[in-house]
Amino acid sequence: MSFVHEFILDSFGVGNIFWIFYVINLVLSAVAYKLGFAKKLPIAKNIIVYLLLMFGVFILTIFSTVMRMPTVECLLVIIVVLGIYRLRLHNERKE
Template identity: 60%
Template sequence: MDGFRFVFDLVVEINGIENIFWIFFAMNFVLCAVAYELGFARKLPLGKTIFVYMMLLIGTYILTIFTTVMKMPTVESLLVIILVLAIYRIRLHRQRKATK
């Protein structure tokens, strides 16, 4: 399983383990927010948008526990998710552009 945790190993090597939880919390939140925006976001009123991001913060806290304590490759998984969603959005945009 060590081969799939290249981001975890790199961050620990650069920063040590002092603030590792908060570093991964920030990384996970940013990556989750990007994945949400690429795949699931809709125009919502401000209150609902704030609520969605507060729930995303809570979910990211739980996800960060999996990353730091259980050493699961969540950051790497989020990067793959973002890549797939970005490819999907680009292809969808090109398809819509071609039909107009």
């Protein structure tokens, strides 16, 4: 079961749960994209990438709220792993 889902239900109720999860998933997905996959792109392509990310997160939020899948927890694990990878890569390049 999703711990974040239960926490948000207890804290905020069911009124705006979809939009709360949408914002959480969007922020975490953008951070994961930036840590692991982002390259230097022109501004127009960057806008297109983030618009497509916003659309994909909308679909991901449906899984997160309706089907109660632990997408927020998975995104947190992804961010931790990519953060460790980037830190080690930075340390190796410094040497």
